[in-house]
Amino acid sequence: MKIFIAVTFILVTSPIFSQTMVIRSTAGVYTDILTSNIERIDFAPCGIIVYEGQTYHTIKIGNQCWFAENLNVGTRINGSADQTNNSTIEKYCYGDVESNCTTYGGLYQWAEAVQYQNGATNTTSPSPAFSGNVQGICPTGWHIPTNTEFQTLASSATVNNDGNTLKAIGQGTGSGVGTNTSGFSALLAGFRDASGTLIWLNIGEGFWSSTETSSINADYMDLYYGDSNIRFDYNYKIDGFSVRCLKD
Numbered sequence: 001m002k003i004f005i006a007v008t009f010i011l012v013t014s015p016i017f018s019q020t021m022v023i024r025s026t027a028g029v030y031t032d033i034l035t036s037n038i039e040r041i042d043f044a045p046c047g048i049i050v051y052e053g054q055t056y057h058t059i060k061i062g063n064q065c066w067f068a069e070n071l072n073v074g075t076r077i078n079g080s081a082d083q084t085n086n087s088t089i090e091k092y093c094y095g096d097v098e099s100n101c102t103t104y105g106g107l108y109q110w111a112e113a114v115q116y117q118n119g120a121t122n123t124t125s126p127s128p129a130f131s132g133n134v135q136g137i138c139p140t141g142w143h144i145p146t147n148t149e150f151q152t153l154a155s156s157a158t159v160n161n162d163g164n165t166l167k168a169i170g171q172g173t174g175s176g177v178g179t180n181t182s183g184f185s186a187l188l189a190g191f192r193d194a195s196g197t198l199i200w201l202n203i204g205e206g207f208w209s210s211t212e213t214s215s216i217n218a219d220y221m222d223l224y225y226g227d228s229n230i231r232f233d234y235n236y237k238i239d240g241f242s243v244r245c246l247k248d
Contacts, residue, residue, distance in 0.1 A: 046247055051139040059183035062156035065247035068185050070105025073137055080196040082238065083112040089137055092192050092240045094201050104189035110218045110237035113137055113144055113208045122237035125215045134210040138245035145246040147211035147219040147232065154230045158182045163223045163230040172225040188225055192240025206241035
């Protein structure tokens with residue numbers, strides 16, 4: 001007889017993960033073991049990804065598999081400098097402090113995020129225009145989501161167009177406090193504005209899509225600390241936003 005037990009934990013000690021631990025008697029099924037350091041439960045239904053020395057957990061929302069953490073890959077440069085096509089992935093860390101990338105992930109200009117595919121820059125359009133998945137700075141088998149794919153995430157039954165379901169527990173205030181019922185575990189990581197200033201930590205977070213709006217603008221998904229809205233807008237490609245990878 002097979003035994004299936006599902007236990008759900010809400011762990012206020014960590015805003016990053018509040019998910020379901022599944023234990024089965026059947027061999028070969030992922031089992032999460034709690035350690036003495038009870039900070040989070042790691043359940044990765046789409047696998048655990050090791051990429052450039054970093055380990056990323058995953059979450060399945062609807063039919064999509066997402067990284068459950070912001071991407072943190074590359075060499076840190078100061079927010080005052082533009083990222084360049086120099087065969088080295090470059091990132092911004094909030095406050096120009098590397099440890100903030102460890103916590104919140106890196107921030108990337110749009111062209112860096114899509115890795116200059118088809119000649120894309122922050123001031124010119126890719127030629128030919130993107131079609132299909134754009135891997136960009138994501139690992140093999142994963143890609144930078146399109147605006148449509150972000151909208152699919154928002155409209156899924158799990159999220160139901162409620163941004164609080166995407167935010168990690170405790171992120172935000174008032175009507176914008178995160179519940180993380182989706183497992184997406186978004187942190188309000190701030191962003192880098194067009195002047196090179198790193199702003200809005202614990203206030204907002206934008207996620208780049210691969211969808212271009214014009215030669216100087218691209219679409220992104222935005223979460224805000226004070227409400228539960230999920231915003232879809234466009235901004236200058238030279239801004240620095242977070243990146244979440246989506247499975248191909």
